[in-house]
Amino acid sequence: MATLKILAALLHYPNEALQKHADELTEALRAEQLLTGERCEAVAGFIAWLRDSDLLDLQAEYVETFDRGRSRSLYLYEHVHGESRERGPAMVELAQVYRAHGFEIATVELPDYLPFFLEFIASLPLDEALGWLEEIGHVLQVLHARLIARNSRFAVIMEPLVRLAGLAPEDAVQQQVAKEAPDDTPEALDRAWVDAPVTFGQEGECGTNQQVSATQHQDTAQPLRWQDSGGVNQRGAGR
16 A cells, blocks of 8 residues: 555655655555545645755754654554563564564664554555554554644644544544643653663563564565665664
């Protein structure tokens, strides 16, 4: 499904390749018609904004949106397990699901990174892919509400994912988010660094550092890469 791959690319750290191929993304989005009407045109408008904006400004806005604090993190298990010991085993289990479908992680990102997850389910039949989205629907709903509270342009990309997950933006969720204390202020970031516990998985490995080797199972696995497969994207500050 091209649409899920496009949404994945739009939620990844912006680069020159994304801007260069922006018009192709719009054409593919409209051709597939998984999104239609105003929702499709809203995403097309977002793509046009990415295409026409200064790349450094885009990257700075991305970092401010997703990399400062944890409330808008694109790592799904951040919102499910936080820093608890369950996060590491859950990460390993998700990587095993990818392997069972013939994919290996060929990036520096962790398995629960939302754009990576979207690229994976894009390879599945539609009904199965939507079922996976339903599993993370509440996380998507809360992320969408937090992006709206921030007046972020990226809310336009999260909203169709919420809809595809069978949910809708809810006033109750937005009201709950409105009561949250900001976690991206200098004071909050300082507290997070001081208070963050070190947790370990079942085998004594640091739970948040579980990686999957891209060299294993090369005889059967298909490397799962970003659209700019010529190299690994470099992140901005905050990771």
